[in-house]
Amino acid sequence: MKSVMTPADRDRFEKCLVLAEHGATAGERTAARAAAERIARGAGLTLAEASRAFGQRREAPRSEDRPSPAPRRPYAWAQPKEPVKPVTVEELARQKAETEAWRKRASAAADRQRKRERAEQDAYAAEARARQAERDREWARARAAAASGER
Template structure:
């Protein structure tokens, strides 16, 4: 190590100090860092707005809205049920009519077979 340091024109102590970067003034100073950038605070660190108490009038208004909505929904559902019931009745009537026709044809065919 002394020969390499001498080849560079330094003593062993100077070469060691240069490699380690241990200059007396540099060792005592902390490395320079830029100041931290300002950040927005997180949402949970913000103070919450005070809760506004709900009034009786507001509760009544909400209840009236809810009741009106339920009434409209029930009326709509009733109309839908009536339409479906009418469709089912029409389908059942058609099926009964077709079955009655088949029964008449079967009875006529049976009468022809048994008649001499």
């Protein structure tokens, strides 16, 4: 059963074959050949079958009566990058305004959060004071009862 190589697999396979033929060192060429074999095996093909189907085809010298082959499609990574567009003053002003607006929103949100936390702390402190005041009153009553009972 043969499976089909995806276009990405074909590209990688072709690159590996080129590197296997033109690599700078013997180790590089061996590694590229092994990688090409793994890709072919993943597609259910042998290296020879995959090379015939998708790889670089070595052609016999062209005769004048043969049409030239269609040019290979260029790789996206090999295309020149589009030139960088300089940032305009208006764009910088817009970015600065966005940043300031974001800072104001973040600051307002932090203020609201601090107010909520402060309200919670105040409520907890008031509750603690009320409990302490009740304990103080109970202590004062007990002290007064003990003092009146001692005399």
